[in-house]
Amino acid sequence: MTEPQDFTPAPRKRRPPKFILGGILLVGGILFLIITSLNASAQYFLTVDEVVARSRAGELEGRNIRVSGAVVGDSIHYDIDSLELSFTIAHLPADNQLVAQEGGLAQALYKAVNDPARTRLDVVYNGPVPDLLQNESQAILTGRVLSSGVFEADEILLKCPTKYEGSVPDQVGQEGE
């Protein structure tokens, strides 16, 4: 009986123990790095409501957090002497389904900014004005809440959904082709 070697491989030689040990050390080292770094740099991703509530309760002291909200256009101010940018964000639901219920992100942002009942959060940032910082854009900020209740941002990410896909063009006419 000779079967093709491909199908019944010869028994494997045993791996020398130093390789098994080396492999464990290598993989363990990488996992150790991942876990320790994760603990050191994880940030809560919160809504404006949560930030305001939890900072009043003193839960966020000294913690690095991320917050998402709608930029209130009138509040944007850049002070060229202190080089400090300040603006206000309004509460925006974090749940995609809630956003969809409000008629999509663009509509949700519009409602957030124009609803005086929404919780608002003042933000300061030391740096240039980001290009997309404008009324009704979505801001995702990384930073911390100062004792004054103002949010100090280190990083600003912005989205303005109305400017891209999905918006109906303004100038719609009924001309022929």
Added chain:
Amino acid sequence: MAAEIGFGALFISLIFAIYGIGAAIYGERTHRKDWVKSAQQAMRLIFPVLTISIGSLLYLLANGHFEVVYVADVTSRSMPLYLKLTALWGGQAGSLLFWSWLLAGFIFAVALRKWDRDQDLLPWVIVVNLATLIFFLILNIFYENPFARYWQDASGIISSFGQPPGALPIYPRDGGGLNPYLRHPGMIIHPPMQYLGFVGFIVPFSYAIATLITRRTDDRWIQITRGWTLWAWLFLSLGLILGARWAYDVLGWGGYWGWDPVENSALMPWLSGTAYLHAVLIHEKRSMFKEWSMVLIVITYLLIIFGTFITRSGLLSSVHSFAESKIGPIFLGFLILTLLGTVLLLNSRWKILRSPHVVQNLFSREALIIISVVLFLGLLVTVFWGVIFPMISELATGQKVTVGPPFYERVAAPIFGGLLTLMAICPLAVWSYVSFKHLGKLLWKPFLVSLLGIVLPLIGGLTRWPALIAFWLVAFGLAVNIFEFIRRIRIRRRTEGEGWWSSFSKVFRRNQRSYSAMIIHVGVVLMALGVIGIEFFQTETQGTLAEGQALRLSSYTMTYEDLDIFDTRDARNVARAVVSVKKDGQKLGELYPRKDFYYESGIPVTIPGVRSTLLDDFYVILVDWKEISSEGATFKIYHNPLVKWLWIGAWVFVVGVVMATWPSGKKGLKALNVGKL
């Protein structure tokens, strides 16, 4: 009319693809070669048909047919023709069509090759490729139709391909215009490169699956797909590099990589693809670790689909994902199905993949390569964990927790260090067995030279030890590769008595693959130098200046000279500052940082003024200004040491990969055709 032709062609492609799969499976099951041949013909037909579809969309884009929703979304009258055409991949529906078209092109090329010796693989290669294509065609036809148009009915404006009852067609006069950020040359070439890289990896994946299904255990599939893999890898690398370059040139934050989820999702297939490229070397040379190469190519394919899904689903907060989309769930479904299918297949073939050999020596080349593969996988797990962590934490605790760049940097830095070390030692190691003594003999000279990488910065006053180690690693990698190359030429000269040049070219051609690898590694080492420069030594400052006032940073002084504000013909308002730059009192010239405001989209784009030398970059951003320019303008400036080496290294890397794909004369071609069976 063009929209109807385009959509019709899309639909016909889908029918051909479905037929192709059916014919291939039927032919394989019944052992009727004519059916498989027929499936192969179908594969060849899809590309021309999809070309008609994409041609129709280009026609609509170029001629401003704003009644088509996609055209109105991404173009406007004021855009130049080349931008109207490249707007093909400026939005979701167009990108997906472009994806499908590129894949059809690859499938076309696969169908053209001679299949005499690999008849058994052919049906399954057809099935895998066409199944992937069908998935994307379905997305295009049923979910993201680039040919849908505007209609008006009582409820308002709706978009649909066919005429809804009671609705009338409407013809907008102008469109919204392409996202200004996507108008930069880097952003015009970046997506096609990325897509070519993604699509290219589908070919080796299809061969791998065919090999598994047919229970073949040889490395024929690797030989056939080596060229495909290298080209895919090249394009994927180019996509990443161009994306980084674009971020540096346009985004105006003085960086090149932000560990953004979408960047990460493009990086992940690159990491697994790179691991795969290394693992197949052992597979080919030593017939070991076959299961590794299989698993790695499967992971790469899954990550490509995952990456497209992440980018397109709006699941993550990122600068890239503009719109939430309805195609998320269908992507997820496809992903899960593929994952299940491949896991089951791998599991049932696991036994025949296992090699009877095991690695016996810690310094053998296979051992070093396997360590580097593990390190690449470590990076991959890190990035993957960082990307999905917000979702996992939300599912587990109801609280979304995210990780930022510090997480990635802390884990990646030591792993990159390990990879740099391996890159330095690897060219010296040989297959199967190397003694430590042998390695030491080859290593001690470059090691001594590389100490300059520590001594010189120390003399220069640098005392941060992580930076010193990083510099040393770079010096070590460069020194080993250069010494080794010279050593081999000298041996050849001594044994053959030839001149330097003839020895050089012969040594090179003899062993093209290994020297290409050395060039690629030198490129990576140079890129590392750029990364070290910007990560460890970047400094910045900002200030508001009146005309004639100056701002200092490092040894540079910039003086604000003038500001012009003007409109351009393509509907931009440009504010352009003139600043003069001095270094150590020496006048160097002028820079023109500016801000372009796009009227259509209401978005400003900041374009920095950069003076780049081998030693450092001086990077100026115009932040703000007063309407009357004499009152002053605000600038932010960055000093980025050594960053130019990132781009130089990238070019060296690209040259290396191109050389690796280059057919190495008759001998090389012949070698490609001789399979070990």
